[in-house]
Amino acid sequence: MKRDIVGKLSTEMSLRREQVQRTIDLFDDGNTVPFVARYRKEMTGSLDEEQLRSLLDRLTYLRKLAERQDAVIASITEQEKLTPELEAAILEADTLQAVEDLYLPYKPKRRTRAMIARERGLEPLADRILAQEAVRESLDRIAAPFLSADVPTVEDAYQGARDIIAEVISDDARVRDIARRQTRQRGRITAELADAAKDERRVYATYYEFEAALRFVRPYQVLAINRGEREDVLKVRVSAPEDEILDQLARLYPPRRQSPFAKHLSLALADAYKRLIGPAIEREIRHEKSDEADQHAITVFATNLRGLLLLPPLKDVIVLGLDPGFRTGSKVAVVDQTGKVLDTVTIYPHPPQNRRAEALDILAALVERYDVGVIAIGNGTASRETEDLVAALIRERVSTQYLIVNEAGASVYSASPLARAELPDMDVSMRGAVSIARRVLDPLAELVKIDPRSIGVGLYQHDVDQKALGTKLSDVIETVVNRVGVNVNTASPALLQHVAGLGPKLAERIVALRDADGAFISRLAVKQVKGMGDKTFEQAAGFLRVPDGDNLLDNTGVHPESYRVVKVLLKRLSLDLSDPDLAAHIRQMRGTLDIPALAAELSVGVPTLQDIFDDLTRPGRDPRSELDPPVLRSDVLKMEDLQPGMQLKGTVRNVVDFGAFVDIGVKQDGLVHISEMADFRVNDPYEIVSVGDVIDVRVLNVDIDRGRIGLSMRD
Numbered sequence: 001m002k003r004d005i006v007g008k009l010s011t012e013m014s015l016r017r018e019q020v021q022r023t024i025d026l027f028d029d030g031n032t033v034p035f036v037a038r039y040r041k042e043m044t045g046s047l048d049e050e051q052l053r054s055l056l057d058r059l060t061y062l063r064k065l066a067e068r069q070d071a072v073i074a075s076i077t078e079q080e081k082l083t084p085e086l087e088a089a090i091l092e093a094d095t096l097q098a099v100e101d102l103y104l105p106y107k108p109k110r111r112t113r114a115m116i117a118r119e120r121g122l123e124p125l126a127d128r129i130l131a132q133e134a135v136r137e138s139l140d141r142i143a144a145p146f147l148s149a150d151v152p153t154v155e156d157a158y159q160g161a162r163d164i165i166a167e168v169i170s171d172d173a174r175v176r177d178i179a180r181r182q183t184r185q186r187g188r189i190t191a192e193l194a195d196a197a198k199d200e201r202r203v204y205a206t207y208y209e210f211e212a213a214l215r216f217v218r219p220y221q222v223l224a225i226n227r228g229e230r231e232d233v234l235k236v237r238v239s240a241p242e243d244e245i246l247d248q249l250a251r252l253y254p255p256r257r258q259s260p261f262a263k264h265l266s267l268a269l270a271d272a273y274k275r276l277i278g279p280a281i282e283r284e285i286r287h288e289k290s291d292e293a294d295q296h297a298i299t300v301f302a303t304n305l306r307g308l309l310l311l312p313p314l315k316d317v318i319v320l321g322l323d324p325g326f327r328t329g330s331k332v333a334v335v336d337q338t339g340k341v342l343d344t345v346t347i348y349p350h351p352p353q354n355r356r357a358e359a360l361d362i363l364a365a366l367v368e369r370y371d372v373g374v375i376a377i378g379n380g381t382a383s384r385e386t387e388d389l390v391a392a393l394i395r396e397r398v399s400t401q402y403l404i405v406n407e408a409g410a411s412v413y414s415a416s417p418l419a420r421a422e423l424p425d426m427d428v429s430m431r432g433a434v435s436i437a438r439r440v441l442d443p444l445a446e447l448v449k450i451d452p453r454s455i456g457v458g459l460y461q462h463d464v465d466q467k468a469l470g471t472k473l474s475d476v477i478e479t480v481v482n483r484v485g486v487n488v489n490t491a492s493p494a495l496l497q498h499v500a501g502l503g504p505k506l507a508e509r510i511v512a513l514r515d516a517d518g519a520f521i522s523r524l525a526v527k528q529v530k531g532m533g534d535k536t537f538e539q540a541a542g543f544l545r546v547p548d549g550d551n552l553l554d555n556t557g558v559h560p561e562s563y564r565v566v567k568v569l570l571k572r573l574s575l576d577l578s579d580p581d582l583a584a585h586i587r588q589m590r591g592t593l594d595i596p597a598l599a600a601e602l603s604v605g606v607p608t609l610q611d612i613f614d615d616l617t618r619p620g621r622d623p624r625s626e627l628d629p630p631v632l633r634s635d636v637l638k639m640e641d642l643q644p645g646m647q648l649k650g651t652v653r654n655v656v657d658f659g660a661f662v663d664i665g666v667k668q669d670g671l672v673h674i675s676e677m678a679d680f681r682v683n684d685p686y687e688i689v690s691v692g693d694v695i696d697v698r699v700l701n702v703d704i705d706r707g708r709i710g711l712s713m714r715d
Helices: 005-013 017-028 033-039 049-078 084-092 096-106 113-119 123-131 139-146 154-170 173-186 219-230 242-252 262-309 356-370 383-396 410-414 417-422 428-441 443-447 466-484 504-517 524-528 534-541 560-572 582-590 595-602 606-617
Strands: 188-193 209-213 234-239 319-323 330-335 341-347 374-378 401-405 647-656 659-663 670-673 694-703 708-712
Touching: 005 017, 005 049, 017 033, 017 049, 033 049, 033 466, 049 084, 049 096, 084 096, 096 173, 113 123, 113 154, 123 139, 123 154, 123 262, 139 154, 154 173, 154 262, 173 242, 173 262, 188 219, 209 219, 219 234, 219 262, 234 262, 242 262, 262 443, 262 466, 262 647, 319 356, 319 428, 330 356, 330 428, 341 356, 341 428, 356 383, 374 383, 374 428, 383 401, 401 428, 410 417, 410 428, 417 428, 428 443, 443 466, 524 534, 560 595, 560 606, 582 606, 595 606, 670 694
Parallel strands: 319 374, 374 401, 670 708
Antiparallel strands: 188 209, 188 234, 319 330, 330 341, 647 659, 647 694, 659 670, 694 708
């Protein structure tokens, strides 16, 4: 039977059949998601990246499902047990779980009690019990022919028969479906304290006596419970509505009062559920809930990472990066507008050395010597003490501003092979200060050098499926990098490898050729890189930028395949690519043009022509520049300074299910609870804020002892 995967995807995603087919053909031909989303809009019907990834994920699942259906049918056919009805049921199953339920009776098993009973010749007795025959013979007499050295008593005979029946019932896909549905709908999850000695800090105190309906348990609760269980702090179980399930099973396998076998069928039903079905469904539901929680946590991390990577850069400014520390001192690095290191030094303003005056002199000299525009302070150990120092520096000595930078992952980068290659003669600890400074100049270019799991904007990120997390985060990085575009003459291998079609090896070869022969003068020059075939170049070219090249189009999102269209278009409009006012002329003329007619004349799709106009009106555009710039400060604010009602501006540092944590310039981030995000009910914080957003907040309350600040975004 041929599956209609295209038709299924079309129905599920409310897309036209030919639209789905063309998109699948593009992926099967080796095209990447960013390339298809940006440069094949006519073929996909302008599906965006999120839609394309959803379609690709679902396509992968349906193909995997089809492969499993074929394998199961082949296995059952080999056993000579396949019926037309069973084959149809397997082919109609729409989930892998449903296929496995149907395969269960035919799946090779380890040696079970039912197998042993069959070997002892008890299957005919089990069949009679299942048939619920109405006979007048005594149960003892019925069992007599089945007695042997292995089955010495009547009770042994009936026990073995019940074992066979219990397995038959357990293997019934209908039974599994009933138990699964009832447990999902009416089951509960409970957690209780197992060993207080293993939770001295009472991290899991919330779950010492915890109970919730499975339908309503939150993903973060599942993740916390799972971690507590792994650490042997908690004992967890799932309870199901056992009586209701057994009642429904009895309708499938009804004991007949007039049959002497009724009691044995009832016992077999109860045994099937308690020994075989119940524990299996509990494991399955726990796994299902954990998978859901994993996916939720991965989505949270991906959403926050996207916001972090899209933080706007501070361009054309010299930055002094400060990696604070106590005993080993604070590391200082000055970098220029391109990220090149100009100077480094270590200062010791904090205990135990307390050389504050000396530190102020050193910082003032660096700011004045290099005309430092911004001081970036890492938010780790001694961060607020260092902020006090910098605030005093600005008040008393120099004119500049500062901001607090999330330094998560800086130490990971410092010890990485990439850092050793970029800063070979620099001490590991000093590389952290360079990374902090560069994060201000271009957050994306610096953060892609770090394993995203080390950046710290997630929820239980180390507990979730690491392979799935890695895949999702790679997708996010790929999306952001290609949306922003990459300067092929300045980008590091870490950034270039995320350009559509490229990878680590090609990225390194691009940089190696650049270092050997000098800057690329055009996009086409990149084809000289060893291993850069036509297909790879096609995928990558539109996302590479050559700002100072010979062709203006090389610094836009216009793909080289459309350069001919641009040439004809400009000739048609009596414009020239070298005209310094080209963008203004295009903006002025665009509203007067019949775009569909012009597209037909140029033999190009309307979406592609619209994109060409967008790129010509904004050459060199960086989408991040349209976002709020980071909040720069000149003086420090302490928790003691906060009063309820104060209006402040802050930067969103992390978004979670119950709200958002906001940096308002004091030691502790404040929390905007989901109930304080708007004057209407908010169901999802991500609909209101993203990591990196600069927002206005009002102080609700301050708890200095517990280090908690309550904030509100409501009017």
